[in-house]
Amino acid sequence: MSAALDLADIQGGILRAYGRQGFPKARYFFLTIRDPAKGRAFVEALRPKITTAARWKNPKRGDPLLRTLKPRVKDVVRAEGVPDYPGEVELMKPKVAINIAFTFMGLAALGVPTRTLRGMPDEFIDGMEKRAPLLGDDLWLDRRDAVWRNSSGETQVHILVSFNAEMNPDGTPTDDLETETRRLRDLCARSEGGVVLLSGNGAGDPDFQQLSAILRDEDGNLTPTNKEHFGLSDGFGDPVFLGQFSGEAERLRVAGGGKILPDQSWAPLATGEFLLGHADEAQEIPGAAMPIEFSRNGTFMAYRKLAEDVGAFDAYIGEQAARYARQFGVSVEEASETVRAKLVGRWSDGVPLTAAPTYAAHEAFNAELAAAQAAKDKAKLAAMALQFTNFNYREDPDGRVCPVSSHLRRGNPRDMLDPHFSDPPADWDGSALVNRRRILRRGLPYGPYLPGADGGGTERGIVFIAICSSLFRQFEFVQQQWVQYGLDFNVGSDTCPIVGNHVAEEGAAPEGKMMIAADPKDSNGRLFLCDRMPQFVEPRGGDYFFVPSMTALRMIETGIVDPT
């Protein structure tokens, strides 16, 4: 029996990523509160517009398994004719999903009582800037956007309002996005200085962060993709937790998304890992700010703007590919794709190395997929869709197929950290050491998509959003121990080849390094060492936010939080 969540109490965007739900365009607004009463009035005015997790009907849904280039697990669920989403349909899908979240200082500025505030976790009280040395952000603090550099005093970021919008066929956002933006500005104007929209989100200092999925042009018809600026397909493996999906959908999704039990079966993660006020993987309801109804169904969110240096990435891959091609006697094209896949753990189209370990296997996989698509063989497509997420590292302990230091294995080591990994099966522990380190990844790219071009200094990147009930235990741990360090994977101080720090300080010599273990099919058994790796990704700022439930939002706006 799956736990029924109070969907209309939970904000939207937590259970599902908006980007995948037909909202490829977004604007994120940061606001400061200068008058508590006016701040509460602002929240009150916005509350009726907040999108919740309640199930809606989408009139524009396409044919499952056939409508995208790569079939996805949700298509498998839909093709089986069962609902993917929990709950009853009572709403129509909105054109723009509107959500709200607060920094610690924001909650204080709205007059949330001290007794509630002091129940908040340390890292949330600190905020992302103070946590910079732990996150590896300290090298880049001066390069943050103005909105973050100036986030103190009168211009401290207090509120995040996010608009996630549908897209027109020509690639522009729905007109409703501009309408809602105007309404938000009016609301700020009406507060007479009580709530102020902050500017400084990148070049030209706009007063919102513009985001857009990278679009694919098919005969002038633009469709959103899951690509990011390095040309990699992103966001396949997201945790699956109890209550997030309807019964049958959960059964399908959980393989690859949930946790691995000692008997190697998959089960959904505990709800309390992602929503406060629910039992978590430690089999307890974690401590949270009181009263509990203030915290329950709420969660925490790390917002990070990450600039991607596409020029540096492409140049480095090119350099390594040339060397790889010479060393292994393969084409530069194959070398380039292979090096990229080994750094990431997936081929650039998202096919995991575990499903297609070699370049030839990848080509065969795609040929099989194309044939199934042409034949409209839904059973085949469904089976292939599951391969994108349903795998473990049991057969690949040394990372010969998927390197232990790859971005994919670092972000979610699955069963790799099982302390009894190499013991007899009766002793296996599954993913027990990883279950409390999972994060829901949300977010969208920003900046123009210019593959193969240096972009003339135009900044591009992604806004990375991590959602979890403990930023310290989940997001910060993954970032500090698995992205910026390598000891858990026996790779010493090596950092993540994609998003890790590769220099000791800004402008220092590149010292990123990653070993690609020898392919077992290579009779010479030669490994490939990528070294002198420059910085590819730099943080441009961000903060930690509390995403309240609708109940907590009402308590905040009415000023009746009673922690006694």
Place this chain on the structure above:
Amino acid sequence: MPDFDGGHYFFTAVVPVCNRGIVEHEGMKSSPIHMVREALETLPTALQSHASEKVGIQSPFARSTRTHFARFVILDQPYYNGRDHQDAILATIEGTDLLKAQPHDRLACPYLLVMIDFDPADRSGAGEPRAYLEHLWEVMEEELKAVFGYCYGFPQVHGATGFADFLIGCQIETTMPFNDYWTGPPPLKSLSKGLLLAVLAVAAAVGGFVTWKGHLHWWLAILLILLLLIVGILIDYWLIMSRGAKPFPASGATLPRVLKALYLQQAFARFAADRQGADPAGTGAAFRAFLRENQPRDLAEPTQKPGVIRTFFPGAAA
């Protein structure tokens, strides 16, 4: 668990601090334990993080190539966790008066807890910890004076021998040594369950034999067999405990060897990266040059310095 384990000496001492009176220093009047804390807080740590690398002041313990790990802790008072727990019904029956305070433990003075893991001068561990403590006095006398200056008995310490006498007098057994250099399980044979069961079986069999030969009464036979089984259990207990008390085998990881290994690991990573894609015909010559340059068998040079986290700095790559 012994103090000497896995080829390393694990030294633990608790040293009482004379916290009476005041110390006048730099225009301030402080308690003696305040001075001890200040001495410890200003004792530099090793250069093992980006932050301490920038500071650049090395830990005095790095002057010794025998120290693996050193830690000082001040024990002010044991934690008081409140009244001893008692079942509410029992408390009522016994008439426990909850308003009557229970006594709780207090220390008469603060203690300095000293924990140092070091290589013994002699591989057998003979002559330790004296030899190490005397060596420590030679390399960091000033710092030791600052840390231990307010401890009972320290004012009478003169010279290395006196310091060793002083600290050995405060030594307690190390009950849980931490063998960090055994990355896998050491080649230890487990005590076989068969042997333990055989001891019990022999005890029971002896009882049975005596019963049979001596035509004992049934109750006497049961008593005898029970008695012999208890003896058997005691023998098993002794077997298990004496096996547990055996020291871990030496891992051979003395500090100079660990430093050389860390150095070689870094040097070889650079060598491997530089040789990638190079003509295999030249690899032999290049590797011989690598061996000449890095002298893997020479623990003295070239090697990593004690107290640092790396030999090769950014810019030098690898």
